[in-house]
Amino acid sequence: MSQLNDRLVALRGPVPAKGHDARTLAALTANPGCNRRALLDAAGIDKDAIAVHLGKPRPLVKSSLALRSGATFEQQVKADGCAELLRLLRDVLNLPLPEAAHTDLAVVGTQDATPQVRYIHTRNAVLEALRSTSPARTLLDHPILQLTVAGHPVYLEPDVVAFQIDGVFHIIEIKSFAVVDQQANGTKVAAAVTQAAAYVLALRELLAKEGIDGDRVSHDVILVTPRNFTRRPTASVVDARKKIAALTRQLNRLTRVEPLLDALPARITFDLILDQDKRPTRDPKELTAALQATTTRYTPACRHFCDLAYVCRGEARDDGSIDVLGSDISDDLGGIDHIGTALRLADGTRTPAADQADLAAALRHAHAVRTQLRESA
Ligand code: SF4
Known part of the structure; x- marks a missing residue:
């Protein structure tokens, strides 16, 4: 356990671990597929402080x-x-x-x-x-x-x-x-x-x-x-x-943290490097790169339970991930991971794979209806 603790302390930096309560625990289990959250929570890292430092805090959940x-x-x-x-x-x-x-x-x-x-x-x-x-x-x-x-x-x-x-x-x-x-x-x-x-x-x-x-x-x-x-x-x-x-x-079902730690690059840390007034001095670009070494599974529901929601939403949008559109649309577009792919299938600029034929036909139909409506408006 002490070796595991040493690795988690290295991730967190020289600050006390942020404790769990049953609310954060319920949140932890709300997205069991997210490795980023699993690692940061296991290390007791203050996710809100990271989001604030990166300029993407989550709005107050309770007044x-x-x-x-x-x-x-x-x-x-x-x-x-x-x-x-x-x-x-x-x-x-x-x-x-x-x-x-x-x-x-x-x-x-x-x-x-x-x-x-x-x-x-x-x-x-x-x-x-x-x-x-x-x-x-x-x-x-x-x-x-x-x-x-x-x-x-x-x-x-x-x-x-x-x-x-x-x-x-x-x-x-x-x-x-x-x-x-x-x-x-x-x-x-x-x-x-x-x-x-x-x-x-x-x-x-x-x-x-x-x-x-x-x-x-x-x-x-x-x-x-x-x-x-x-x-x-x-x-x-x-x-x-x-x-x-x-x-x-x-x-x-929660993934054990040791394999997740093993998959991280050497010497990675999420330490905010606080100065003597407890202000973070870590280079935001460096911190973002460290976060991006972990895998996420962003869904719009993250906004209800995770302090990193706006950070991860930004990444998912930049990446064009279908996940930002919610689970209903992700399910409907099963097998397509990127919004750009769906759009190109819809406007016919991408040839569908054999198993995408039905989905591509439905997308092209939706695209045609939308185009008609816009033209007649
Ligand atoms: S907001 Fe990000 S870190 Fe938090 S659970 Fe969602 S994907 Fe994971």
Whole structure:
């Protein structure tokens, strides 16, 4: 592992690795065919800093107001030792009244609150709860979990609480999007459940290392959200089995990073070479050339989850890649990789290969209709 770490540090340069959270993990699995993302994420490289330095930052995904509102809601739910959360859990899980033991794992009793140290505290608290003979419930606030991604361990710092009920842990995800008349935005719910699924897998991995059955972590996750248009929280139990299965499949498919590292040119680095004021001094052309030594698979969906989206979109456009037009068109034009090829087949300046005859006929027809429409306009 240390040799692998050395190689990843060389890629990143002398700066701390950027950590994962379940959101970036879900994003990592959203484009499993992209080697560039796999390498940069494995090395903990700050992709946003690279995009900014190259003058192609991704616009803010969430406003600062939305971020503040989310943090305030989480604080409200967790105030007074998670009193409000306990009230909700008693409702949705039909718990009896006895008090729960609340442990805040952000307070580790030492100056060294690194993810590694907090993970060890989390692991100890989980095992202590599992081995306890007391019937007390256990709330673990601010846990740190570890999940193996592409053969490399990453730390997840959830804003969730693991709650042990009769020997089974439940993952709780607190989100600030509203549930109105018991309906919520489907995309946001799906994203929240995917995040919770990552925590379920990480907690199961922790138990597996101790020889404990993964069934001790429930596939039912609990979403806590504001009710209607108020700030009053409500809790819902969601069956995350499909998301857990999908995430497991995607993680298993992720390419291991060693072969990707082996394929890179010697001495390649994505180091931004920060000066003493932490400003990047790396020559952008050199950095672009280093990025281009990695292979990508850009799709328009990258804009929703990857900080390098505008960098990769620029490259794909320059390259005339069909992928910039989206998966529907890529599928329709299966076997054609470049926009220029499609255009030449459409205007008849390129002779189609035998297996392109039908596609070329359809493109020529579309081109003729378009020409007619333009002429009659
Ligand atoms: S934006 Fe680029 S690096 Fe990110 S996933 Fe898409 S192709 Fe890969």
